[in-house]
Amino acid sequence: MNEDIRVPEVRCTGDDGTNYGIISTRDAQQTADDLGLDLVLIAPDAKPPVAKIMDYGKFKYQQEKKKKEAKKNQKVIVVKEVKFSVKIAENDINYKVKHAIEFLQKGYHVKCRVFLKGREMAHPEAGAEVLEKVWPMLEEYGDRDGLPKQEGRFVNMMVLPKKD
Numbered sequence: 001m002n003e004d005i006r007v008p009e010v011r012c013t014g015d016d017g018t019n020y021g022i023i024s025t026r027d028a029q030q031t032a033d034d035l036g037l038d039l040v041l042i043a044p045d046a047k048p049p050v051a052k053i054m055d056y057g058k059f060k061y062q063q064e065k066k067k068k069e070a071k072k073n074q075k076v077i078v079v080k081e082v083k084f085s086v087k088i089a090e091n092d093i094n095y096k097v098k099h100a101i102e103f104l105q106k107g108y109h110v111k112c113r114v115f116l117k118g119r120e121m122a123h124p125e126a127g128a129e130v131l132e133k134v135w136p137m138l139e140e141y142g143d144r145d146g147l148p149k150q151e152g153r154f155v156n157m158m159v160l161p162k163k164d
Contacts, residue, residue, distance in 0.1 A: 001040050001056060002029065010041070010051040022048055079109045084134065086114060086126045093130075097137045104141040104161045112138075114148075114155040127155030135159075 005025050012020035012028045015037065020028065025039075032039040032053045040059070043050040080103040082096050100110045112134055114127035131148040138144075138159050145158035 002032070002038055005029075005039065005041050005049075005051065007044075007049050010049050011046070012039075012051050012053065015052065015054040020053075025051075028053070077109055079111055081111045081113060084112065084114045084130050086116065086120050086130060088130065093134060094137075097134055100134075100138055100159070101141050104138065104159065107161050109161070110138075110142065110159045112148075112157045112159060116153050116155065121153065124150045124155055131155060131157045 007025055009022055009024050010028055011022050012031070014020065014035075020031065023031075028051055029039050035053060037053050038056040040052050040054055040056055041049055042052050080100075082100045082103075084093065084096060100112065103110050112131055114130050116124060116127055120126060127150070128148040135144060135157070140162075142159040142161050143163075145160050148155050148157040150156075
């Protein structure tokens with residue numbers, strides 16, 4: 001930007017669309033100073049490099065404003081986690097599934113996890129069986145995001161809320 005530009009000549013354009021052509025960097029800087037604006041290098045790798053005469057402070061402000069607007073329109077995805085174990089009782093499964101259904105109805109994503117302890121690590125399919133038992137209870141409230149898969153000591157399954 002401005003005096004930090006170290007190339008002999010640039011292809012220069014104005015903020016209002018004016019095309020100055022290929023001119024020396026010194027002339028471009030002089031034109032920018034006369035207009036009370038900044039000379040900003042847009043494409044330094046081009047032959048010759050492209051520079052633009054603009055109000056850099058205003059440009060940065062508009063970029064920040066666009067970022068904030070994009071962030072405002074962004075939807076935050078909340079992931080709730082429901083943990084099971086391999087040796088879980090049927091009534092405990094029903095209780096935890098009830099909570100998972102509440103989360104899905106509120107529009108949250110639900111991660112169902114089975115923690116494998118000690119020797120259970122040798123048989124991760126037992127954790128997948130628990131999740132396969134849970135899935136039919138959640139089926140009418142959400143969509144499964146893939147089959148249960150092992151990640152370290154856990155067997156995980158994601159359930160997304162149904163689209164209306």
